Amino acid sequence: MRDPKQIYEAKLKAVKASSTTPRSAVFNALLQSDHEPMTMAELTAAVKSVADRTSVYRTVELFESIGIITRLQIGWKYKLELSDDFHEHHHHITCTKCGATHATHDDHAFESEIEKLAAKHGYTLTNHYLEISGVCNNCLSTNK
Ligand SMILES: [Zn+2]
Ligand SMILES: [Zn+2]
Ligand SMILES: [Zn+2]
Known part of the structure; x- marks a missing residue:
């Protein structure tokens, strides 16, 4: 399997977006958590030193739309993890x-x-x- 970082960068490049500090922090948090999907609260807490709540939400929205993140709907709640392209x-x-x-x-x-x-x-x-x-x-x- 290709290097996750390369897949991540290629996906951003495809929509002419770049890997900003908050974006790469969100990506790395999800990558490290690997098979344990994260709630939005967990994700926000994991990256709070470099990204505020608003930029985490915006990043998640972007990542979802370009297939970096998958949203798992669990009842009325949801968790986030990297898409099947990464694992x-x-x-x-x-x-x-x-x-x-x-x-x-x-x-x-x-x-x-x-x-x-x-x-x-x-x-x-x-x-x-x-x-x-x-x-x-x-x-x-x-x-x-
Ligand atoms: Zn999973
Ligand atoms: Zn239980
Ligand atoms: Zn299946």
């Missing part, structure tokens, strides 16, 4: 009680079922989104 395709299971997020990797059987489903309807699959909600083991055992 292996996966889905998330989120606990509805404590908000813990678990990433699903290498579920090839499931992925090929989705491809088959699209093919059955005459489509070649290019993308899909799926978020799974449930109650995690921790919450189950403490909440009888």
Whole structure:
């Protein structure tokens, strides 16, 4: 896989945007958090030394529109992470009680079922989104 930094810069360049300090701080925070999607509050806190709330919001908006960030809709809330261009395709299971997020990797059987489903309807699959909600083991055992 290519260097994430290169992908990031290419995506900005494609829309004639440059990597400002707040932008690269937001990108690096998400890159470091890797498979743990961040809430807007967590992201804002992570970069607060170089970017204020408004510029974080603006940056997230830009990143979403050019495919650097994916927004995971979890009920009425959302979390942010880098798009599939930066890491292996996966889905998330989120606990509805404590908000813990678990990433699903290498579920090839499931992925090929989705491809088959699209093919059955005459489509070649290019993308899909799926978020799974449930109650995690921790919450189950403490909440009888
Ligand atoms: Zn993820
Ligand atoms: Zn939980
Ligand atoms: Zn998938």
